[in-house]
Amino acid sequence: MPNIDIDIRVFRRYPKEIDFTINLSGRSVSAKTVDYSFNSLGIVAEGGEAIKPGDIIDLEIDALGIRQKGEVLWTRVYGHSSRMGVARRGRLNGN
Numbered sequence: 001m002p003n004i005d006i007d008i009r010v011f012r013r014y015p016k017e018i019d020f021t022i023n024l025s026g027r028s029v030s031a032k033t034v035d036y037s038f039n040s041l042g043i044v045a046e047g048g049e050a051i052k053p054g055d056i057i058d059l060e061i062d063a064l065g066i067r068q069k070g071e072v073l074w075t076r077v078y079g080h081s082s083r084m085g086v087a088r089r090g091r092l093n094g095n
Helices: none
Strands: 019-024 027-036 040-046 055-062 064-079 081-089
Touching: 040 064, 055 081
Parallel strands: none
Antiparallel strands: 019 027, 019 055, 027 040, 040 081, 055 064, 064 081
């Protein structure tokens, strides 16, 4: 089996698009979730090209019951938006 078919993630990912705002150092960026798991999120941010791996962002996603910090693990810029992987930090909570 080719490696491309093997999912090495520990927790299952759930596709879910929810609009929310990323807060980074007093700056607000419009974003939406793409998918989520117990400990991480896939996010697309409009104008998020200033967000870099290692940044700590505030996550407040009421529809998922998430109010905590997240660490940006990776980013890919597509025009004026960025796709990113974010690991939830601190005490895990949410739906």
